[in-house]
């Protein structure tokens with residue numbers, strides 16, 4: 001497996017798997033073949049069509065996580081879809097010059113505006129070509145997952161940033177600013 005494997009035109013396996021936290025703790029964050037297939041599905045049905053509609057770079061801050069990595073990430077769900085390669089966290093920036101290769105730490109210092117995040121959030125909900133399982137909007141990033149056309153739940157949630165969450169209807173989600 002090559003880490004610079006292209007999953008879809010705008011997404012590589014490397015950006016879906018690299019993790020400073022894993023590096024810092026001295027373990028590899030290497031996905032098994034099933035997880036790579038899931039990452040490819042997530043990119044194909046969710047992230048790539050979003051990238052095309054948005055016309056702006058999507059910065060992945062966390063994609064695949066081994067159980068070992070997920071366990072040490074504070075606030076990560078114990079049943080996180082990141083562990084199956086079915087979920088990614090991202091934010092959006094204006095202009096490709098902000099694209100930072102490296103780790104979660106440096107990526108998180110790159111501030112995309114809330115307005116761009118909201119634009120991406122709405123596109124995921126409204127664009128028929130973009131499918132998803134669970135969509136969570138956090139104050140500074142979006143978590144999105146994809147399972148399969150048949151099994152996607154189309155759940156929309158708002159994370160308040162203090163560990164609390166609330167489910168949103170489609171109408172509530174589209175009214176969010």
Ligand SMILES: [Zn+2]
Pocket residue numbers: 062082087088089143144
């Ligand atoms: Zn996430």
